[in-house]
Amino acid sequence: MNRDLPDVAATETPSIQAPLQWVGMSRIDIPFHLAEPGCPGPVHAMADVQVNLPAATIKGIHMSRIYRMLDDLSRQTAITPSHLETLLGQMVESHRDCETDSARVILNFNLLVRRPALKTPELAGWKSYPARLEATLARGHFSLEARVQVEYSSTCPCSAALSRQLVARGFREHFPGDKAVTTDEVTAWLKQHATLATPHSQRSEAQVTVTLASNAPDFGLMPLIDQIEEVLTTPVQTAVKRADEQAFAWLNGQNLMYVEDAARRIQHALLKPYATALVHVRHLESLHSHDAVASANGNVSSARFYTEEPDSRHNPIPQNSD
Numbered sequence: 303m304n305r306d307l308p309d310v311a312a313t314e315t316p317s318i319q320a321p322l323q324w325v326g327m328s329r330i331d332i333p334f335h336l337a338e339p340g341c342p343g344p345v346h347a348m349a350d351v352q353v354n355l356p357a358a359t360i361k362g363i364h365m366s367r368i369y370r371m372l373d374d375l376s377r378q379t380a381i382t383p384s385h386l387e388t389l390l391g392q393m394v395e396s397h398r399d400c401e402t403d404s405a406r407v408i409l410n411f412n413l414l415v416r417r418p419a420l421k422t423p424e425l426a427g428w429k430s431y432p433a434r435l436e437a438t439l440a441r442g443h444f445s446l447e448a449r450v451q452v453e454y455s456s457t458c459p460c461s462a463a464l465s466r467q468l469v470a471r472g473f474r475e476h477f478p479g480d481k482a483v484t485t486d487e488v489t490a491w492l493k494q495h496a497t498l499a500t501p502h503s504q505r506s507e508a509q510v511t512v513t514l515a516s517n518a519p520d521f522g523l524m525p526l527i528d529q530i531e532e533v534l535t536t537p538v539q540t541a542v543k544r545a546d547e548q549a550f551a552w553l554n555g556q557n558l559m560y561v562e563d564a565a566r567r568i569q570h571a572l573l574k575p576y577a578t579a580l581v582h583v584r585h586l587e588s589l590h591s592h593d594a595v596a597s598a599n600g601n602v603s604s605a606r607f608y609t610e611e612p613d614s615r616h617n618p619i620p621q622n623s624d
């Protein structure tokens with residue numbers, strides 16, 4: 303410590319003496335190596351690190367101590383939940399003179415993952431998933447939340463039904479009366495007119511927050527993302543050729559969904575693996591300029607799931623024969 307330098311945090315008292323809930327730093331750029339299978343390499347995180355300041359007479363906390371602890375963490379080769387718990391314990395310990403008993407760290411970053419195309423062999427591209435880890439140590443109690451965001455495509459089931467009605471009407475107008483029609487005639491008509499009305503579909507977002515245990519070996523971000531994508535079935539793609547685009551069109555047609563359907567599917571899928579799962583979905587509608595949204599708070603005890611309902615989600619993508 304350099305005693306020649308003035309230290310107002312130590313020599314002055316605040317003009318207004320009051321405890322503070324959180325004090326620290328926000329948006330620190332820092333690389334991290336996560337213990338995350340499927341995500342090699344460091345992630346560029348924006349970190350928030352803060353402690354509480356119960357001592358009303360202390361002017362300022364020790365920012366530099368917290369910064370250095372975070373910096374030490376960035377040197378770890380594979381960060382696990384227990385590393386975050388250790389960091390928070392050190393932050394509290396280093397601020398005993400401030401009567402600190404709570405600390406939190408929030409890491410915001412993107413997971414960049416290689417994803418294969420739906421059909422074309424060896425075609426793949428990079429996909430970015432926004433993620434957030436929030437760990438809190440509150441008077442000795444550690445809690446950890448992980449949040450991921452997944453982009454997908456949603457096609458409106460109501461719009462699809464309305465479109466089908468117009469297609470059927472067009473068909474009747476083209477083939478009036480009860481005259482017999484050959485399969486070739488119907489096929490030719492469909493090839494040209496099956497899209498005379500098309501349902502609206504849009505890029506959509508699912509944001510899911512789950513609670514993790516401090517002794518978990520990793521943060522489980524990729525399994526969570528994979529599970530959400532599997533249940534939604536139409537995650538946005540990276541590299542596509544026409545065969546992949548056609549497969550995507552098929553998947554969308556087989557998975558018409560309202561924003562409510564998407565939220566319920568995710569909630570149902572995460573019921574077993576996670577104690578709590580907060581689900582928030584957003585369809586950035588192309589029908590209008592506002593969004594359709596749905597949230598589920600993870601309390602599924604009152605939900606009923608009808609498993610006898612036919613599930614078209616896993617119909618195989620048909621082979622192209624013409």
Ligand SMILES: Nc1nc2c(ncn2[C@@H]2O[C@H](COP(=O)(O)OP(=O)(O)OP(=O)(O)O)[C@@H](O)[C@H]2O)c(=O)[nH]1
Nearest residue numbers: 303304309310311325361362363364365366367368
């Ligand atoms: N507490 C606090 N410090 C700030 C703020 N803005 C900048 N700083 C500076 O952050 C620097 C690091 O703070 P400290 O950890 O107290 O630094 P230090 O006194 O050299 O380190 P210690 O001897 O370990 O306390 C200091 O130069 C502070 O003035 C602020 O809003 N609050």
